[in-house]
Amino acid sequence: MLRREFIKSGLGALATLGVGEVILLGAGDAMAAAPDPLNYATDADGAAHKVRPDYRTATSVKSVCLNCSTVCGIEGFVQDGRVVKIRGNPLDPNLGSFMTCAKGQSGPTINNYPERLLFPLRRVGKRGEGLWRRITWEEAYAEMATRIRRCIDDGHPERVAIHQGRSRYESEIGRFLNAIGSPVLLNHRALCSSNKRAANYVSLGETDWESIDAERCRYFLNFGANFFEAHQGGLHLVKRVTKARFDHGAKLVTFDVRMSNTAGRSDEWFQPYPGTEGAIALAMGHVILRENLHDRAFVADYVQPGEARLREWLASCTPAWAAQLSGVPAADIERLAIEFASAKPAVAAFTNRGTGAHYNGFNAERAVVMLNALVGSVGKPGGYCYGLEEKLSPAKYPAPQPEPPKVTIRTDLEDPPEWPLANRWQKMKVGQVVYDYLKEGRARLDVYISYTIAAPMTWPEGRTTAAEVLADEKLIPFHACSDIVYSEMAHYADLILPDATYLERWGMDIRNNLELRHYVMLRQPMVPPPGEAVSFPDVLFNIGKRLGPDQAKYFAFGTHEDYVRAQCSKLPTKGPDGRAFASGFEYMKHYGVHVDAGPKAYEVYRRALSAEQLAGSRVDEASGRVLKADKPGGKERAIGLMVGGVAVRGFATPSRRFEIHAPEVAQVAAAAGMRDDGLPSFHHVPGLESLPADRYVLTSFKWNVHTQGRTASQKYLAEIVHDNPMWMHPSVAARIGVKSGDMVELTTYRPRSGTAGDKAFKGGAAGKDAVVGRARIRVFVTQGIHPKVLAVSNSLGWKFGGRAAQGRNGNRTAVLRASGQGATVAALGPEPRHDDLRNGVWWDERNGGRGNGVNINAILPVNPSPLVGMQAWFDTVCSVRRV
Ligand SMILES: Nc1nc2c(c(=O)[nH]1)N[C@H]1C(S)=C(S)[C@@H](COP(=O)(O)OP(=O)(O)OC[C@H]3O[C@@H](n4cnc5c(=O)[nH]c(N)nc54)[C@H](O)[C@@H]3O)O[C@H]1N2
Ligand SMILES: Nc1nc2c(c(=O)[nH]1)N[C@H]1C(S)=C(S)[C@@H](COP(=O)(O)OP(=O)(O)OC[C@H]3O[C@@H](n4cnc5c(=O)[nH]c(N)nc54)[C@H](O)[C@@H]3O)O[C@H]1N2
Ligand code: SF4
Ligand SMILES: [Mo]
Numbered sequence: 001m002l003r004r005e006f007i008k009s010g011l012g013a014l015a016t017l018g019v020g021e022v023i024l025l026g027a028g029d030a031m032a033a034a035p036d037p038l039n040y041a042t043d044a045d046g047a048a049h050k051v052r053p054d055y056r057t058a059t060s061v062k063s064v065c066l067n068c069s070t071v072c073g074i075e076g077f078v079q080d081g082r083v084v085k086i087r088g089n090p091l092d093p094n095l096g097s098f099m100t101c102a103k104g105q106s107g108p109t110i111n112n113y114p115e116r117l118l119f120p121l122r123r124v125g126k127r128g129e130g131l132w133r134r135i136t137w138e139e140a141y142a143e144m145a146t147r148i149r150r151c152i153d154d155g156h157p158e159r160v161a162i163h164q165g166r167s168r169y170e171s172e173i174g175r176f177l178n179a180i181g182s183p184v185l186l187n188h189r190a191l192c193s194s195n196k197r198a199a200n201y202v203s204l205g206e207t208d209w210e211s212i213d214a215e216r217c218r219y220f221l222n223f224g225a226n227f228f229e230a231h232q233g234g235l236h237l238v239k240r241v242t243k244a245r246f247d248h249g250a251k252l253v254t255f256d257v258r259m260s261n262t263a264g265r266s267d268e269w270f271q272p273y274p275g276t277e278g279a280i281a282l283a284m285g286h287v288i289l290r291e292n293l294h295d296r297a298f299v300a301d302y303v304q305p306g307e308a309r310l311r312e313w314l315a316s317c318t319p320a321w322a323a324q325l326s327g328v329p330a331a332d333i334e335r336l337a338i339e340f341a342s343a344k345p346a347v348a349a350f351t352n353r354g355t356g357a358h359y360n361g362f363n364a365e366r367a368v369v370m371l372n373a374l375v376g377s378v379g380k381p382g383g384y385c386y387g388l389e390e391k392l393s394p395a396k397y398p399a400p401q402p403e404p405p406k407v408t409i410r411t412d413l414e415d416p417p418e419w420p421l422a423n424r425w426q427k428m429k430v431g432q433v434v435y436d437y438l439k440e441g442r443a444r445l446d447v448y449i450s451y452t453i454a455a456p457m458t459w460p461e462g463r464t465t466a467a468e469v470l471a472d473e474k475l476i477p478f479h480a481c482s483d484i485v486y487s488e489m490a491h492y493a494d495l496i497l498p499d500a501t502y503l504e505r506w507g508m509d510i511r512n513n514l515e516l517r518h519y520v521m522l523r524q525p526m527v528p529p530p531g532e533a534v535s536f537p538d539v540l541f542n543i544g545k546r547l548g549p550d551q552a553k554y555f556a557f558g559t560h561e562d563y564v565r566a567q568c569s570k571l572p573t574k575g576p577d578g579r580a581f582a583s584g585f586e587y588m589k590h591y592g593v594h595v596d597a598g599p600k601a602y603e604v605y606r607r608a609l610s611a612e613q614l615a616g617s618r619v620d621e622a623s624g625r626v627l628k629a630d631k632p633g634g635k636e637r638a639i640g641l642m643v644g645g646v647a648v649r650g651f652a653t654p655s656r657r658f659e660i661h662a663p664e665v666a667q668v669a670a671a672a673g674m675r676d677d678g679l680p681s682f683h684h685v686p687g688l689e690s691l692p693a694d695r696y697v698l699t700s701f702k703w704n705v706h707t708q709g710r711t712a713s714q715k716y717l718a719e720i721v722h723d724n725p726m727w728m729h730p731s732v733a734a735r736i737g738v739k740s741g742d743m744v745e746l747t748t749y750r751p752r753s754g755t756a757g758d759k760a761f762k763g764g765a766a767g768k769d770a771v772v773g774r775a776r777i778r779v780f781v782t783q784g785i786h787p788k789v790l791a792v793s794n795s796l797g798w799k800f801g802g803r804a805a806q807g808r809n810g811n812r813t814a815v816l817r818a819s820g821q822g823a824t825v826a827a828l829g830p831e832p833r834h835d836d837l838r839n840g841v842w843w844d845e846r847n848g849g850r851g852n853g854v855n856i857n858a859i860l861p862v863n864p865s866p867l868v869g870m871q872a873w874f875d876t877v878c879s880v881r882r883v
Helices: 002-006 011-016 102-106 137-153 170-180 194-204 234-248 277-290 296-302 307-314 319-326 330-342 361-374 431-439 462-471 536-545 549-555 560-567 584-591 663-671 715-720 730-736 756-763 802-806 812-819
Strands: 007-009 022-024 040-042 048-050 059-064 073-079 082-088 121-123 131-134 160-164 219-223 251-255 268-270 347-351 447-451 479-483 495-498 507-509 519-523 593-595 618-620 625-629 636-643 646-648 696-701 726-728 743-749 771-781 789-793 876-882
Touching (some): 059 519, 102 715, 121 137, 170 536, 194 361, 219 277, 219 330, 296 307, 296 636, 584 593, 715 802
Parallel strands (some): 219 251, 251 268, 447 479, 479 495, 726 771
Antiparallel strands (some): 040 048, 121 131, 696 876
C-alpha cells in the first residue's frame, strides 16, 4: 500500500511533501521543484519574471564564502529575498579586494537549487533504498535525543560520533560532544593536509600553515601546490605572487607531475617522478651548504642540528643522486638551489598536496620547509613567515557560559594507535580508516552523525568500503546526515537533517593571514534557509536541550546567533572609520571583519621574553633553553632560548629552535617499531622505486571551478567543468594505441606497505597484484604530464546531488521510469516555470553530451602514510589498456 498509493517520487516532489508523506529518492531521480531559480521571481499574481538586479536598491550583507577552504570575506546583495550578487569584502586582509573566484560567484545558485533538501526525512524501508517519510523537527530531535541519551545512560557516550568534513564549527560541535561526554569527533584532515600541517609543527612548533610574505618575495620554489586553481588560500597567494612578479620580477618555479594552471604560469616547470620532492629538496640543501650560501648566523642561533651535523647528513644527497630518483636534471637542481639561496632572505620554498599526499609526504614536506631555515628566510620580510594567533581562541572569542568540561577519554577511532603523530599537535585523526575500523570490529558506534562529508564520493574506496559500511545497519546502527542536497552520503542515512547553506547561517571564521596580523570574520545569513532547513549548530543545540538537565544547562543560552553574539562580545565597538556600535556583534555585522592592530608577525622567534615571562625561569646551559615551571614545583617547560645573551622566544618546538632534527619524531617512531633518524631523510614510496614498463602512478587533482563534493550541484560550475577525461602522455597513448577521446580500462592496485604500523592495518601488506578496482574512462592525450603518471580529477561522477551534479535533464516521465519502483505519484506539486535544469543540462549523455564524468575515488585504495596517517592519494599504482 505504501508503495502504490502514498509515494511521491523525485527530488522535485520534495517541495510539496506533506508531513507523514513518503517520497522515493534515488540515484536516477531528477525532477524540478517549486522554487524559481536564481534571478527569477514570482509576481503577486503568480506570474514569473526575470529579476534584473539593481544593486542600488539591494541590501548589502557582509559574510564569508565557504565554497572552498580559502574562506574569503564577501559582501552579498539581496533583492526580493534572493542573493543576486556576491563580491569580495576588501576589509578581509587576505583578499583585500572586491574580487572573488568563479566558485564564489556561483555560491548563491545553491540557495535556489530546485533540489535542496527542505524538510527532515526519516528512512522507511531498507537503508539505501531511497524511501523517505517527511517528519517534523520535533520528531527528529526526539529520536536523536533518545538514542544519544541511551548511549550516555549505558555508560558509552563514546558510541556517539560526529564525522565532519570542512566544518568551521569546532567550538560548537566540541561543546556538544563535551556535553554528552564523547571524544569521537572525526574529520577529513588526513585526506587533505595532515602531513603538511605536521611538518610545519615539527619544524616551527606553533603553526600548521605558513603565511608567505608573498608580495615582497623574490623567489618562489613551489613543490606541488596548485595555488592558481586550488590551495588553501590560493586566491590570496595568487594575488600577491602576481604582484611580486610584476612589481619586482619575482621568479616562480613549480614542481608538479602535471601542467596545472600554476605550472603553466610559472617561469619554470619541472615534472619530478612522483613522490621524489623530498630528495630534490635535500639535494638543494646540499648545494646551498656546499656553496656556503646558507645564513650562517640563523643556522647557528636557531637551527637544530648545527651546521656540522647538517653538512654530514646532507653530504650524500647530491644533485646527481636526486636527479636519478626524480628525473629532474642535476644541473637544474644545482642552478635552482643557487638562484634561490642567492635571492635570500626574501625567498620561500613551500608545498601542498603534490608533495604531502604521499607515503613519504611528512619527510618530503619537512625537507622543503628546511630550505627556508638554511637560507634564513623564516619570518623575514618577503620570506617564509607565519602568524601567531590563527585559531579562534576562547579567551578572545568566549563561548556562552557555563561550558561543559573537556572530555578526557580516548578511543581508537579518533586516536588510532598505528599513527602516533596524527593527533600530536592538532586533532588530525585518520578519517579514512574509520570505515575499516568499524568493519574490523575495532570500534563500535551506536549513533553516527555526518556533517559536510561525502565519504562515498570523496573518500578512497568511497563506493566500496565506505558505502558498504554506511549501508550496514549492524556496523552503523543509526546514521543522521546533515546535508543541503540529497548526496550519496544522505542516501545512506536514517535521518536527513536539511542544513542551511553557508549563505544562510551564522559563524565565526578565521584563517592564516598573509598580512601577518590576527583577524576574524563573521558569517551571517544573507537570506533565511528555504523550507524547514536548520543550521547544523542549531540542530545540535536543540538536541542538547532535549537530553536532560545535565546536558540542557549547556545549551540554555539560546540559538546559534546568540552563541556567535557571545563570541563577539570582546570585540571593539568603534569602527576603523570612527562609527560607534552598540556591541562587538553589531560591529561585526556591519564590517564583516575585524583586524588586530599592531606590528606584523615578522621574526617572532627573535622577540625578547618579557620580565614577567622570565620571572622564576632558569637557563639550561647545555642547550641554551630558558626553562620555567608553570606552577611552583611543577614540571619545567622550555619557554625561550638564549641568543647572543638575550632571552628570546625562539620557536615553540621542544628545543626552541627550528627543528630539522626532531628527536621526538625519532622516539615516537621507535616506540611504534619504525626506524627513523629524526631527520627528514628520503625514503622512496614503497612500490614506486622501480615501476615496470606497463605500470603507472595514478594522480588526482582539483579544478579551478570545483571543490570536491560541494560544487557539482552548482549549475554554472557544472556547466564549465562536468567531464574528467584521464590525462595521458603521448608515449603511453602510443604504447597502448589510443588517442584523445578513446576509452580505456584503468586498473588500480593495493599499495605495498613498508612499516610495522601499516602492516597491522587492513591485514598487512598486500600482495604484488591485489586489484582495488577497475574503471572505464576517456583519455586526454597531452604533453603536459609526466610519462609515468596518469591523472584524473576528482569532484565529478556523482550519482546523486540532483540534476546539475548528475548531468541529467529533468523530465517527469523519465524520472518515474528511472525510479523503477512502480510508484504512483499522488501529487507532484506545481510545474516549475523557469527551471533551466529541465532542458538546460546540455551535457546530459542522453542528449549526446559528455555526461558528468567519472568518480575516480571508487578505485583509489585507503592508504595512510606512516606516523601521521595522511592519505597517500598520489601513490596509486595502476595499469591501463585500450577497450
Ligand atoms: N578550486 C578548488 N580550490 C580548492 C579546493 C578545490 O577542491 N577546488 N579544495 C581546497 C582544499 S580542501 C585543499 S586541501 C586545497 C588543495 O590544494 P592543492 O594541494 O594546491 O591542490 P591539489 O589538486 O590537491 O594538488 C596539487 C597538485 O599536486 C600535483 N601532484 C600530484 N602528484 C604529485 C607529485 O608526486 N609531485 C608533485 N610535485 N606534484 C604532484 C597535482 O597534479 C596537483 O596539481 O585546495 C583548496 N582549494
Ligand atoms: N581523488 C581525490 N579525492 C580527494 C581529494 C583529491 O585530491 N583526490 N582531495 C581530498 C581533500 S583535500 C578533501 S579536503 C576531501 C573533502 O571531502 P569532504 O570532506 O567529503 O568534503 P566536501 O566534498 O567539500 O563536501 C562534502 C559534502 O558536504 C555537503 N555540503 C556542502 N555544503 C554544505 C552545507 O552547507 N551544509 C552541509 N550540512 N553539507 C554541505 C555536500 O553536499 C557534500 O555532500 O576530499 C578529498 N578527496
Ligand atoms: S577562493 Fe574559495 S572562499 Fe574565496 S571566493 Fe573562491 S570559493 Fe569562495
Ligand atoms: Mo582539502
